[in-house]
Amino acid sequence: MEGQLAAAGPAAGSGYFDAYAAVGMLAVVGVLFVAVSFTANRLLRPVVYSPEKLLAYECGVDPVGEGWAQIHIRYYVYAFLYVIFAVDAIYLFPWATVFAAAGYGAATLVEMFVFIGFLAVGLLYAWKKGVLEWT
Numbered sequence: 001m002e003g004q005l006a007a008a009g010p011a012a013g014s015g016y017f018d019a020y021a022a023v024g025m026l027a028v029v030g031v032l033f034v035a036v037s038f039t040a041n042r043l044l045r046p047v048v049y050s051p052e053k054l055l056a057y058e059c060g061v062d063p064v065g066e067g068w069a070q071i072h073i074r075y076y077v078y079a080f081l082y083v084i085f086a087v088d089a090i091y092l093f094p095w096a097t098v099f100a101a102a103g104y105g106a107a108t109l110v111e112m113f114v115f116i117g118f119l120a121v122g123l124l125y126a127w128k129k130g131v132l133e134w135t
Contacts (some may be wrong), residue, residue, distance in 0.1 A: 077131050081123075088119055 092112075099108045126132055 074131070077126070081131075082128060084119070084122065088115075090117065 095108065095112050099112070103121050
């Protein structure tokens, strides 16, 4: 009986770590591919520096003035708010599938109200600070 169990073990090729070995080999091949590509690029590219190549390039327009430009922080805040609510939308889909399962209704509903409450407090704070005003 023990001989039969030993024959069906990892030595037979159906071991637990075979799938991890395949993922590991794929990762090694990917890293080698990137390393060979960057090395070939460095060895094969032409290296001719000129004053034109050393200039800053901005949409085909010659750079005029300083390279420092100030951007209003409001644009970053809008982007941050967008990311927050996009992540909120991502969390709503799994919640809807769990909510539909038997036995998870009340607890899942309370968790989602807490989650939406935190988001509502954040949105209320942004609104009170005037962040959402576009002037």
